[in-house]
Amino acid sequence: MQRHLDTGHTPAPEQQRHLSDLPGPRGLPWLGQALRLRPARLHLQLEAWGRQYGPCYQCRFGQRAILVVADHATIQTLLRKRPERFRRPLLGGRIAREMGFDEGLFFANDEVWQRQRRMVMAGLDPGHVKAYFPTLLNVTLRRRSRWRAAAQNGARIDLQADLMRFTVDASAGLAFGVDVNTLDSDDDVIQQHLNRIFPKLHKRGLALLPYWRYVRLPSDRALDRSVAAVQEAIRGFIAGARHRMQLDPSLREQPRNLLEAMICAADRADSDVNDHDVAGNVIVLLLAGEDTTANTLAWMIELLHRHPEALERARAEVRSLAPDPAGFTPEQMAALDYLDACAQETMRLKRVSMPFGAGPRICPGRYLALLEMNMAMAMLLSSFGIETVAPAEGGTTREHLSFSMGPVGLRMRLRPLHGEFQRLSANGA
Ligand code: HEM
Structure with missing residues (x-):
């Protein structure tokens, strides 16, 4: 600074x-x-x-x-004067490297940031995001099955944890190039490693004393094992994607996920990125796309539940424009203006007025995040009534800051909607 x-x-x-x-x-x-x-x-x-x-x-x-x-105007000026006059703190990159990760876009500065930004942007532009729709739809429908079971049993859903599994499935499916399906398994191995890694990144960033450079506690040794396991998995995903792209060269023209898109960018003749840049950004895309999107969704559901007139207006829009989750299309999702406005208003209320930042480092994942949120909300509103959304401990909802700020301990109870029941019985489900 x-x-x-x-x-x-x-x-x-x-x-x-x-x-x-x-x-x-x-x-x-x-x-x-x-x-x-x-x-x-x-x-x-x-x-x-x-x-x-x-x-x-x-x-x-x-x-x-x-x-x-x-101050809003000053913040905007500062954000726009990057990378020339201001940069991200060097500490984040140092901590990620110390843990054993290749530096990815979020932590990078200067020329590393310049070349990686081009690669990541290429994978997250609206055209590419549209091509990821089938992966996202799969993940959305899987979550509907899980919520359907909870609704029929009258079970309370741990909202934040459940939405996190949804966003991890979505981001990991796109960043790893394979379906990891954390939603149906409670003991997903990669997710367990990530659950150890991401909070440590946050903690070390705020630590008063970098003790881990001098003493390794059992939790630091467990972290090392988790980082090694995730790195090995990422190398495997990159090798797998390269193999698929060799067998089917059309994937170079039309990558189906972020990993393939980044590999295409890395392999171009004029490219200045390599597999280390790709690996560093696989982990960054998971980190940046997980709890930001899950927290926004959790707040949005909580706010809509507290404002029934807005909830019913959003539901009416979904019923008329995108009534059947199995038949969702990118065009339908793009037409959900009121739902989109609810997402923007949620972010304004909980993240002030520039939820995706500003200037040259503005969030490259914003189109993907907004699409994921519209799909999850349209699925929820078309298929379920919301009985309750409240903190397990009672009282008003508390805020908790980790990588981004989310609600603490929300539990949601759903009921299947009448139309949904009819469809279920018609399908013999
Ligand atoms: C509601 C969801 C999201 C919110 C609110 C959000 C917000 C942000 C913010 C505030 C920044 C910093 C921008 C700045 O410095 O000006 C950022 C950066 C970033 N975001 Fe997001 N984000 C979201 C979802 C995503 C998703 C889904 C991805 C990708 C899968 C993603 C990838 C990134 C990356 C890679 C950066 C670093 C960009 C750079 O430094 O050049 N984000 N995001």
Whole structure:
């Protein structure tokens, strides 16, 4: 971070403010605010300080001095001035590399970011995302089966965990190039490894002391084993995709998943990316696409349940434009304007006004995320009535920050809709 904010013009030296000139909470010597900050509630603490110290303040976290900006226009300016004037913190990339991963787009800076961005964008543009529709439909219908069983048994669905399995299935199907199906198995091996890896990335990013460079605790050794297993699986997925593409060269023209699209980009004559870049981005696409999309869906379901008139309007739209999940098409999903507006409003309420960021590093997965969300919501609204959505512990829904911010402990109970029952009996299911 630069020492003063460049918002388009360079102020005269006497007008320039330095980090140390800004207001902010007083911290302990050496530790700063480190002992006060709880990673899972970090966003709430930063918001509270914003109300107290204004839209631009400083705080210290160990030896790291941090500038916090809560002003929309300034944030937009900063985001747009990347990569020339600002960059992602180097720490994320260092931690990922230390764990044993190749650097992927989310953590990369400078020329590594430039060349990887082209490759990832090529796999996530709207045209390619449309080609992934059959994979996404498969995952959506599988989830409907699971929810149908829960509805018929009157079982409560652990909303966040269940939606996470849906988004993992969707992202992993596209990033691995194979169907991993976490939805129907409670002991999926890859998912167990990822569940160990992703929270560690978050924790190490916020750790006061990088103890793991000096001492290996049992949890660090378990992490090493998980990283090695996932890396080996990824190498296998890349080899498998290359083999399929050799047998069927048409896949080079029309890749069916993200892995194939990235391999095509890596193999082009003028390409400056290689299999390490591909492997690094397989893991980044899983990380970036999992809980962001699952959390948004969970909040959206909670908000719609609390606003029945909006829920019924969304349901009416789905009934008239996309009534049968088995027959969903990309065109139907694109026509669901009200549902799309509900997703945008959910993100505005829970992530302020630039949910996908801005400028050259804007989220390349946004088309995929919006399509996944429309498919999941259209399936839910066409097939089920929502009986309850509430935290297991009662009271109001609490927020929890990990890679993104989600609701804590929501349980959902569904009932099959009448039309759904009729279709089921007609099909003899
Ligand atoms: C509702 C779902 C999602 C939300 C709210 C979201 C939000 C974001 C945000 C805020 C950023 C940072 C943008 C910036 O720095 O300006 C980002 C970056 C990124 N997102 Fe997403 N995202 C979502 C889903 C996805 C999905 C499904 C994928 C891919 C499978 C994805 C892949 C990425 C990648 C690779 C980056 C890094 C881009 C770069 O640094 O150049 N995201 N996302």
